[in-house]
Amino acid sequence: MSTRAEEVRKKMAKARSERFKEAREILSEVWRSLMGKTGLILIVVLIAISIYALITMPPNIVSLWNNPKNWQFNPTVAPPAWIADLGEPVAPQVEKTLGPMMQGVTNGKMVDGIVPVVGFYQVYTLRYNLRHPAFPQGILAGIIGGKAALVGGAQPIVIPYIVVERPDGIKLIINIPTPMTLKDLLAAGVISLNPNQVAAYLAPRFNISLTVAQSEPVKLLFGKLVGSKIEPLLGTYKIDLILVYSGVDPAAMQKAVISHKSGIWRVKMVVKGSAYGLMGTDDVGHDLWLGLLFGFPAALAIGFFGAVTAALIGMVMGVISGYYGGWVDELIQRTVDVLGNIPLLPILVLVGVIVQEWNISPWARLFIIIGVLVLVSWGGLTIIVRSMVLSIKSEPYVEAARAIGASDRRIMFRHIVPQILPYVFANLVFSVPAAILTEAGLDILGIRSGLPTWGAILSDAEAYVRSGGSYAIWWWILPPGLLIGITSVAFVFLGLALETVVEPRLRRR
Amino acid sequence: MSKENHVLSSNGVIRADELRVWFPVRRSFIDALRGKPQLYVHAVDGVSFEVHEAEIFCLVGESGCGKTTTGRALLRLVERDNIYGGHVYFRPSKEAFEEVSRLAPRAVVEEGVVDLYKVPDKAMKPLRRELQIVFQDPFGSLNPRMKIGDILEEPLIIHGIGSTPEERAEIIARALETVKLTPPEEFVDRYPHQLSGGQRQRVVIARALLLNPRFLVADEPVSMLDVSIRAEILEILFELKEKHGLAQLFITHDLALARHVCDRIAVMYLGRIVEMGPTDTVIAKPLHPYTRALMAAVPEPDPRNRLRIRNVPIKGEVTSAVFLPKGCRFRPRCVAYDQTPAIRDKCDNEEPPLVEAEPGHYVACWLHAARARQTG
Ligand SMILES: Nc1ncnc2c1ncn2[C@@H]1O[C@H](COP(=O)(O)OP(=O)(O)O)[C@@H](O)[C@H]1O
Ligand code: SF4
Ligand SMILES: [Mg+2]
Numbered sequence: 001m002s003t004r005a006e007e008v009r010k011k012m013a014k015a016r017s018e019r020f021k022e023a024r025e026i027l028s029e030v031w032r033s034l035m036g037k038t039g040l041i042l043i044v045v046l047i048a049i050s051i052y053a054l055i056t057m058p059p060n061i062v063s064l065w066n067n068p069k070n071w072q073f074n075p076t077v078a079p080p081a082w083i084a085d086l087g088e089p090v091a092p093q094v095e096k097t098l099g100p101m102m103q104g105v106t107n108g109k110m111v112d113g114i115v116p117v118v119g120f121y122q123v124y125t126l127r128y129n130l131r132h133p134a135f136p137q138g139i140l141a142g143i144i145g146g147k148a149a150l151v152g153g154a155q156p157i158v159i160p161y162i163v164v165e166r167p168d169g170i171k172l173i174i175n176i177p178t179p180m181t182l183k184d185l186l187a188a189g190v191i192s193l194n195p196n197q198v199a200a201y202l203a204p205r206f207n208i209s210l211t212v213a214q215s216e217p218v219k220l221l222f223g224k225l226v227g228s229k230i231e232p233l234l235g236t237y238k239i240d241l242i243l244v245y246s247g248v249d250p251a252a253m254q255k256a257v258i259s260h261k262s263g264i265w266r267v268k269m270v271v272k273g274s275a276y277g278l279m280g281t282d283d284v285g286h287d288l289w290l291g292l293l294f295g296f297p298a299a300l301a302i303g304f305f306g307a308v309t310a311a312l313i314g315m316v317m318g319v320i321s322g323y324y325g326g327w328v329d330e331l332i333q334r335t336v337d338v339l340g341n342i343p344l345l346p347i348l349v350l351v352g353v354i355v356q357e358w359n360i361s362p363w364a365r366l367f368i369i370i371g372v373l374v375l376v377s378w379g380g381l382t383i384i385v386r387s388m389v390l391s392i393k394s395e396p397y398v399e400a401a402r403a404i405g406a407s408d409r410r411i412m413f414r415h416i417v418p419q420i421l422p423y424v425f426a427n428l429v430f431s432v433p434a435a436i437l438t439e440a441g442l443d444i445l446g447i448r449s450g451l452p453t454w455g456a457i458l459s460d461a462e463a464y465v466r467s468g469g470s471y472a473i474w475w476w477i478l479p480p481g482l483l484i485g486i487t488s489v490a491f492v493f494l495g496l497a498l499e500t501v502v503e504p505r506l507r508r509r
Numbered sequence: 510m511s512k513e514n515h516v517l518s519s520n521g522v523i524r525a526d527e528l529r530v531w532f533p534v535r536r537s538f539i540d541a542l543r544g545k546p547q548l549y550v551h552a553v554d555g556v557s558f559e560v561h562e563a564e565i566f567c568l569v570g571e572s573g574c575g576k577t578t579t580g581r582a583l584l585r586l587v588e589r590d591n592i593y594g595g596h597v598y599f600r601p602s603k604e605a606f607e608e609v610s611r612l613a614p615r616a617v618v619e620e621g622v623v624d625l626y627k628v629p630d631k632a633m634k635p636l637r638r639e640l641q642i643v644f645q646d647p648f649g650s651l652n653p654r655m656k657i658g659d660i661l662e663e664p665l666i667i668h669g670i671g672s673t674p675e676e677r678a679e680i681i682a683r684a685l686e687t688v689k690l691t692p693p694e695e696f697v698d699r700y701p702h703q704l705s706g707g708q709r710q711r712v713v714i715a716r717a718l719l720l721n722p723r724f725l726v727a728d729e730p731v732s733m734l735d736v737s738i739r740a741e742i743l744e745i746l747f748e749l750k751e752k753h754g755l756a757q758l759f760i761t762h763d764l765a766l767a768r769h770v771c772d773r774i775a776v777m778y779l780g781r782i783v784e785m786g787p788t789d790t791v792i793a794k795p796l797h798p799y800t801r802a803l804m805a806a807v808p809e810p811d812p813r814n815r816l817r818i819r820n821v822p823i824k825g826e827v828t829s830a831v832f833l834p835k836g837c838r839f840r841p842r843c844v845a846y847d848q849t850p851a852i853r854d855k856c857d858n859e860e861p862p863l864v865e866a867e868p869g870h871y872v873a874c875w876l877h878a879a880r881a882r883q884t885g
Pocket of ligand 2: 799840843844852876
C-alpha cells in the first residue's frame with residue numbers, strides 16, 4: 001500500500017469517527033440559546049427526578065396507590081405539614097408502632113378506670129400533644145404484628161376498646177367494643193373509633209343536641225365548647241387501645257402472645273393530623289408526594305412513548321410515501337386525510353371507555369390510549385416529511401446515488417433520512433408535551449388508566465370540587481398543574497431552540 | 510452505421526432506437542372526470558443514435574429540448590412509466606453481460622447486447638457500474654452531508670470493489686489523482702461545500718470513474734464552471750477517451766463548445782434530432798435551418814468581426830413540447846419555410862424523417878429529403 005493511500009485511509013477513518021459531529025454541533029448551538037439552555041436544564045432535572053423516583057418508589061406503587069386500605073391511616077384532603085412553619089395552626093399527624101405498654105391476667109379489674117376486665121388483656125398507649133388550635137381528623141389503630149392460631153384448641157375472642165383521656169380529665173371509650181374472633185380482627189386489620197358513639201357520649205356532656213354532635217364528633221372529641229362554638233382543646237391526650245382476650249385459658253393466652261404463637265403483639269396507633277407530609281393528601285388519603293413523584297417517570301414515559309412512536313411512524317410513512325410515489329403514496333396520503341378528519345377526542349373517549357372496562361394492567365391501559373393517540377396523530381409529520389422527501393429526491397445527488405447502483409433502501413437511509421432527521425427530531429420534541437397534555441386531558445374527562453399520573457391527580461381534585469368540595473385545596477391542584485406546565489414548557493423551549501437551529505440547516509441543504 | 514442484422518455496430522457501445530420519453534402533464538381530478546385528454550410533455554420524441562467506443566458524441570440544442578432527458582433515459586434513470594416507446598441497446602463488458610444474461614435472459618437482444626429497459630431493477634446492478642453520469646450542477650450532485658471520502662467510497666461498497674478499507678483507500682487515492690485532485694488526502698475529509706465548483710466537478714468525475722464505466726454521460730459538465738477551469742475538466746474527458754477508449758455522450762447547449770469537444774454531433778429540437786453527423790461536416794455545412802440559425806448565433810472567433818450585428822435566421826421562441834404543430838415541429842420558427850413555398854405542403858402535414866443527405870450526415874428537413882435516401 002502506498003503511503004499516499006495510507007494517508008487517505010487515515011483521514012477517512014478519522015472522518016468516520018466524527019460522524020456524530022453534527023448532532024453535537026446542533027446540541028451546542030441549542031445550548032447557546034437561552035431558551036434551549038432553559039429547556040435542556042429543565043429536561044435534565046425532570047429526568048434526574050424520574051430516575052430518583054424509579055429507584056426510591058415501592059415497586060408495586062400502582063396497586064399500592066389504588067388500594068384505599070393503604071391510605072386509611074392518613075388524613076384526607078389535608079394540606080402539607082409544612083404550612084405549620086408558615087404560622088398556620090396545625091394538629092400534627094402522629095403515628096407510632098408499639099408493643100403493649102402493659103399486659104397480664106386479671107380477675108376483674110377496671111383498666112383505665114372504665115374498662116372491666118376478666119382474663120388476659122393488653123394495653124397499648126399513645127400520647128398526643130395538641131399545641132395549636134386545630135382539630136385532628138381522627139384516631140385509628142392498625143394491627144401490625146399478630147397471628148390467629150388456636151389456643152388450647154379454641155379460637156381466641158378479642159374485645160378491643162379505645163379509651164381516650166382528655167386534658168380536661170374526661171375519659172371516654174370511643175368505639176363500640178364488639179367481641180370478634182382473633183382471626184376476624186386480624187383480617188379487618190384496624191380498629192377505629194365510632195363517630196356515633198363519640199357523639200352519643202359527648203352530646204350530654206357538652207349539653208348539645210345529638211344531631212349537632214353527630215355532625216362533627218371528632219371535633220367534639222378534641223374540642224371544648226366556647227359559647228356555641230367548638231374550639232380545639234389544647235393539651236396532652238392519652239389514648240389507650242385495650243385488647244381483652246376471652247374464650248381461652250388466660251394463662252395459655254399470655255404464653256401464646258409472649259412467644260408470638262397467637263394473639264397480637266404490635267400495633268400502629270395513629271392520630272390523623274390536620275396536615276400531612278410534604279405535599280398533603282387527597283380525599284382518599286393518598287400521600288400526594290408519592291403520586292407527584294411517580295408522575296415524573298410516568299409523564300416522561302407517556303411523552304416519549306407517544307412522541308417517539310408518532311415520529312417514527314410519521315417519518316417512515318412520509319419517506320415511503322414521498323420516495324415510492326404512485327399508489328403507495330396515494331394510499332398513505334388518503335389514510336392521512338381520513339385520520340386527519342377523524343375527530344380525535346370522541347375516538348379517544350370511546351377507546352378510553354372501552355379500555356376502562358377491560359381487566360388489564362393500568363400500564364397496558366395507558367399504552368393503548370397513547371397508542372390510539374399516536375395512530376391518529378402521525379399524519380401531520382408524514383405530510384411534511386413527504387414534501388421534504390419529494391424535494392430531496394429530485395436532488396441530483398440522489399440520482400447520482402441511483403446511477404452508482406445504490407438500492408432504494410440505501411438511498412432512503414443514507415441520503416434522504418439523514419437530511420430530515422434533525423427536523424423530525426425537533427418535531428418529536430414538540431410532540432412530547434402534546435402526549436402528556438392529552439393524557440392529562442383524558443384524565444380530566446374521566447378516561448383513566450388507573451396510574452397516579454399528574455393528570456389523574458388533577459382530575460381527582462376536579463371531581464372532588466365538583467362533588468361539593470372546597471376550592472381551597474391548592475396543594476392538590478397547583479403542584480400537578482404546575483408540573484404538567486413546566487414539563488410542557490421545557491420541551492416546547494427545547495423544540496423552539498432546536499427548530500431555530502435546524503431550520504437554516506435545512507434551507508442550506 | 511452499417512447495421513445489417515445487428516442492433517449495435519461492431520464498435521457501438523450504446524444505441525437509442527426510436528426512443529420516446531413523455532412526461533404526463535398533471536391534470537386536475539375534475540379535468541380527468543370531464544374527460545379532458547391526458548397531455549404529455551414530449552421531452553424525447555423518437556430519437557435514434559449510437560455512441561461508439563472512444564468517441565465523444567455531442568447532443569446540442571436549446572435548453573428544454575430534451576438533452577438531459579435523453580441522457581438520463583440512456584442510463585435508465587428515467588422511470589419506466591415515462592418511456593413511451595423505443596429501446597436502449599447497450600453492450601456491457603463480458604463479465605457484466607454474462608451476469609445479466611444469467612439474471613435476466615430476456616433482456617439479451619443479441620450476443621453481447623442487452624435491451625436496458627428489459628432488464629428488471631434487481632438485475633441492473635452489474636450494469637450500473639458501466640453506465641455513469643456527470644451532472645451539470647456540481648453543487649447539487651454531491652450529498653452535502655457526506656465527506657468526499659465517504660462519497661467516493663460509496664460506489665466501491667455498493668459494488669464490493671476493494672474488500673478492505675486499505676484497498677478502497679488505494680483506489681480512491683488513485684481516482685483523485687486521475688482527476689488531478691492532489692494530494693488526495695487533502696480532499697477526503699472535506700465536505701463538498703469546502704470545495705470550489707471545479708474541484709467538486711472533479712470529485713463527481715472521480716466517482717464516475719471509480720467504477721470503470723464503459724459509457725459516460727457528461728451533462729453540460731462545464732456550463733456552471735468558471736471559464737478558467739473548463740479546459741482542465743474537458744482535458745480529463747479527452748484523456749478518458751484517448752487513454753481508456755471511454756464512449757461519452759457530451760450534452761451542451763453551446764455549439765462552439767461542441768465543435769471543440771466532439772467527434773460527432775447531433776442537434777436536437779423539441780425532442781427530436783434534426784441533424785446529425787461528424788462535427789466538422791455539420792459545422793462546415795449545416796443543412797437544417799435550425800442548425801444554421803444556431804451556427805449564426807455562435808460568437809465569431811475573430812474579434813474584428815465580433816461586433817458586427819449578424820442576422821440570425823430564426824423567428825419567435827421555442828414552442829411548447831406539449832402542443833406540437835402538425836407536420837414539422839420547427840415550422841413556426843422556420844425561415845426556409847417562408848422562403849420555399851414549394852415544400853410548404855409537406856412541412857405543414859408530415860414530420861420530416863431523418864435521412865442521410867450525404868455519407869454519415871443526416872438531416873430531418875423536407876428541403877433535403879428529396880435528394881437523400883431515407884434511413885431505416
Ligand atoms: N421529470 C420530469 N417531469 C416532467 N417534465 C420533465 C421532467 N424532466 C424533464 N421534463 C421536461 O422535459 C423537457 C425536456 O427537459 P430536459 O431534458 O431537461 O431538457 P434540456 O436538458 O435539453 O434542457 C422540458 O420541457 C422539461 O420541463
Ligand atoms: S421541414 Fe420545412 S419547416 Fe421543417 S425545417 Fe425543413 S423547411 Fe423548415
Ligand atoms: Mg439539461
